[in-house]
Amino acid sequence: MVRRIVAARVDDAAMADDLVQETLVRVLAAAGRVDAGMLEPYAIATARNVVATAWRDRDRQRRNQHRVVDLDTPDPPDTELLASEERAAVAEALARLGDRDREALLAHEVSGRDTRSLAAELGSTPGAVAAQLHRARARLRVEYLLARDHTEPPTDRCRPVLLALSSGDRRRQREVEAGRHLLECDACAGLSQPLLDRAPPREDAVRIPVDGDGDVVAARQAARELAARLGCFSRTDLTLIATAVSEVTRNIVKFAGSGEVVVEVLEEPRTGVRVTARDTGPGIPDVERALQDGYSTYAGLGLGLPGARRLMDEFAIASEVGRGTTVTMTRWCGER
Amino acid sequence: MTGPRLVSILRQGSHLIASVHTALDDTQMTAFQHDLVDRIGRDRSRGVVIDVAALDVLDSFATRTLRTIAEVARLRGAVTVVVGIQPDVAFAMVSLGMDTGALHTALDLEEGLALLDRIAGGRRPAVGARGGPA
Numbered sequence: 001m002v003r004r005i006v007a008a009r010v011d012d013a014a015m016a017d018d019l020v021q022e023t024l025v026r027v028l029a030a031a032g033r034v035d036a037g038m039l040e041p042y043a044i045a046t047a048r049n050v051v052a053t054a055w056r057d058r059d060r061q062r063r064n065q066h067r068v069v070d071l072d073t074p075d076p077p078d079t080e081l082l083a084s085e086e087r088a089a090v091a092e093a094l095a096r097l098g099d100r101d102r103e104a105l106l107a108h109e110v111s112g113r114d115t116r117s118l119a120a121e122l123g124s125t126p127g128a129v130a131a132q133l134h135r136a137r138a139r140l141r142v143e144y145l146l147a148r149d150h151t152e153p154p155t156d157r158c159r160p161v162l163l164a165l166s167s168g169d170r171r172r173q174r175e176v177e178a179g180r181h182l183l184e185c186d187a188c189a190g191l192s193q194p195l196l197d198r199a200p201p202r203e204d205a206v207r208i209p210v211d212g213d214g215d216v217v218a219a220r221q222a223a224r225e226l227a228a229r230l231g232c233f234s235r236t237d238l239t240l241i242a243t244a245v246s247e248v249t250r251n252i253v254k255f256a257g258s259g260e261v262v263v264e265v266l267e268e269p270r271t272g273v274r275v276t277a278r279d280t281g282p283g284i285p286d287v288e289r290a291l292q293d294g295y296s297t298y299a300g301l302g303l304g305l306p307g308a309r310r311l312m313d314e315f316a317i318a319s320e321v322g323r324g325t326t327v328t329m330t331r332w333c334g335e336r
Numbered sequence: 337m338t339g340p341r342l343v344s345i346l347r348q349g350s351h352l353i354a355s356v357h358t359a360l361d362d363t364q365m366t367a368f369q370h371d372l373v374d375r376i377g378r379d380r381s382r383g384v385v386i387d388v389a390a391l392d393v394l395d396s397f398a399t400r401t402l403r404t405i406a407e408v409a410r411l412r413g414a415v416t417v418v419v420g421i422q423p424d425v426a427f428a429m430v431s432l433g434m435d436t437g438a439l440h441t442a443l444d445l446e447e448g449l450a451l452l453d454r455i456a457g458g459r460r461p462a463v464g465a466r467g468g469p470a
Contacts, residue, residue, distance in 0.1 A: 213361040220393055221359070236424035239393060243428040246395040250362070293433060304396060307432035 001040070002027075005047045010054070011112075019054055023047045062109050063090050085148070093143035101136035108133055138167035141198075145191050157181055158188050165195045180326065183259060183280045205264035210252045210279075219249040219261040226263050227273045232333035241273060241331050244311040247304040248277040248327045256281020256324065272313070272332035280324035287319050343368050345375050351383040351452055352376065352414075353445070357390050365401045372405055376414050383452035384409055387445055389420030399434045406439055415456040416440060419448035 003020050010016040027043045034042050094102055104122075107113045108129075115126040115133070122129065142162045146152065153159055161181045164172040173179070182189045206226055208219045220242040227233050227241050245261065252259040259279030266272045284290045293306045305327070309315040312329040319325040342364055345354045354372055376384060386402065388394065394402075406416035417440040421429075429436065440455070442448035 213363045217359045217361045220395075224392070234424075236427050239422075239424040239428045240431060242393045243395050243432060246393055246397075247432070250395070250397060253362075307396060307434075310433060311428065311431050 002043055002047050005044060006051055009048075009051045015054065019047070019050050023050045026050070059110050089144055089148040092147040093140050096143045096147070097136060097139055101132065101139065104129065104132055105136045105140065134167065138163055141166045141195065142191075145194065149191070151187065151191075153191075154187050155185065158185060161185075161188055162192060162195065165192050165199075168199050179260065179262065179276070180278055180280070180324070183278060183324070202264075205262060208249075208261045208263075209258075210249055210260055210277075211258045213253060215261075216246055216249045216253060219263075220246040223261075223263045223273070223275060226265065227331075230265060230271060230273070230333060232271055233331075237331065240311045241275075244308040244329060244331075245275055245277075247308040247311075248275070248329070251304050251325075251327075252277055252279045252281070255279070255284075259324070266330065270332050270334075272330055274328065274330045275312075277327045278324070279326075283321040283323055283325055284317075284319040285321055287317055291317070343371070345372060347375075347379055347381070348449075350381060351385060351449065351456075352379060352381045353385045353387065353449075355387040355390070359391060359393070360398070362397050365398055369401050369405050369408075373408050373412070376409055376412050381414050383456040384414050384416045385442075385445060385448040385452065386416065386418045387420045387448075388418060388425075389422065389444070391425065392422070394421065394425050394429055396432060396434060399429060399436060403436070403438060415452060417442050417448040417451050419444055 002023050003016070006016050006019045006023065010019060023043065023046050026046050027039065030042065030046075031039065094105075097105065104118060107118055108115065115129040118124075119126045119129045142159065145162075153162070157176065158181070160176045161173075161178045164176050164178050182192055204226075206222045208215060208222050210216075210219065223245040224238050224242040227238055233241070245263070249261050252261070256279030259277065259281070262276045262278070264274050264276075266274050291306050291309065305317065308327070308329060312331045314328075314330040316328045317325065318328075340357075342358055342360055343354060343356050345352055347353075352372070352375055354368075356368070360368060372384065372386075375381070384405075386405070388402075391398070402418055406418075409416045419442045421441065440451065442451045
């Protein structure tokens with residue numbers, strides 16, 4: 001009888017067995033205290049309680065899986081407080097999701113419904129449901145971080161950027177200029193850290209934060225290494241790439257003080273490397289002039305930008321006074 | 337300076353041999369320039385060989401620093417020869433569009449010393465007659 005009650009509520013056979021055992025243990029332990037005639041209702045009530053407790057535990061565990069930040073054995077005194085804050089943050093984040101997203105997420109993660117049965121119910125396809133769940137999780141992570149820190153994003157652009165980072169969608173990240181935004185927005189730079197840590201380390205890209213002279217060397221060496229791994233560049237090509245990276249990174253140090261350089265491998269339309277050098281410095285008032293040989297605003301050779309352009313196959317510069325400069329340059333394998 | 341030496345400057349007769357052992361950042365490059373110019377005065381050197389064979393990149397700043405060293409050394413009465421520029425580095429320097437016409441260069445250390453002996457060996461010469469716009 002106990003088994004029937006439990007099995008009706010739990011579809012996992014192993015879990016049902018465990019719960020039946022636990023119920024029986026409790027009933028036996030209480031047998032001395034309970035009237036013989038009341039033993040049956042007592043067993044039924046106990047079974048229900050045991051199942052409910054098990055669900056709660058499982059809920060909590062499932063939700064824990066979605067925590068972007070794990071609390072690693074904090075001090076015992078504040079454990080409870082932190083846990084309750086966690087719960088509050090998760091609950092708030094869940095509440096901020098759209099109704100459909102929340103229901104789908106809970107049905108899938110908490111009740112253990114698979115995408116196929118959800119799709120059948122919603123008149124959709126498993127793939128579409130999976131995509132919806134993916135988006136909902138990405139949003140949940142962002143909302144959780146915001147709720148945890150009790151902050152609201154300072155600008156309209158923050159949420160889209162954080163969402164793009166959370167979902168790991170690189171095309172979307174480019175569209176919303178995520179890299180640039182993180183340089184500009186301190187709040188997002190802080191919030192995004194756990195999101196970035198989540199992403200598997202990319203084999204095909206490196207990011208070098210630029211803060212000073214030494215990073216010029218670090219950036220060009222990183223670029224050379226990554227490009228060398230492709231195996232299609234000659235030693236001369238690698239030196240050209242490294243020299244170009246050196247020039248654009250130095251510009252960041254000289255004019256903006258800090259920024260970042262991202263070097264990534266391209267597969268489409270051909271194999272190559274793309275270098276993106278980004279800063280939020282003063283910007284270049286006259287880009288055309290800056291691209292002319294010999295134009296220099298400091299005591300340099302004025303070769304930085306025009307020189308780098310000659311060393312690479314493609315070169316683009318976007319600069320806005322007061323907002324910063326982004327140089328994007330690409331070198332393809334097997335050209336020239 | 338901490339860690340392994342990035343640069344060594346050795347005296348050989350009336351010449352100085354400066355070897356760069358590893359990639360230098362701009363600050364280190366500038367420090368190297370000052371050290372070398374100091375040594376030229378102290379050692380009353382007539383010739384300086386700068387060996388850059390260990391460098392995998394000579395960008396605009398590094399090139400400018402070499403040119404500055406050569407020009408300052410010339411004003412102090414010494415001839416500078418840069419040796420050991422790797423072929424791919426040379427190619428990159430040309431592509432970058434750097435004007436290095438004022439720099440004396442030689443293939444390696446041996447050639448560099450021979451060149452120094454030719455131009456600085458006899459009398460103190462009027463090197464750098466081509467003057468470079470450093």
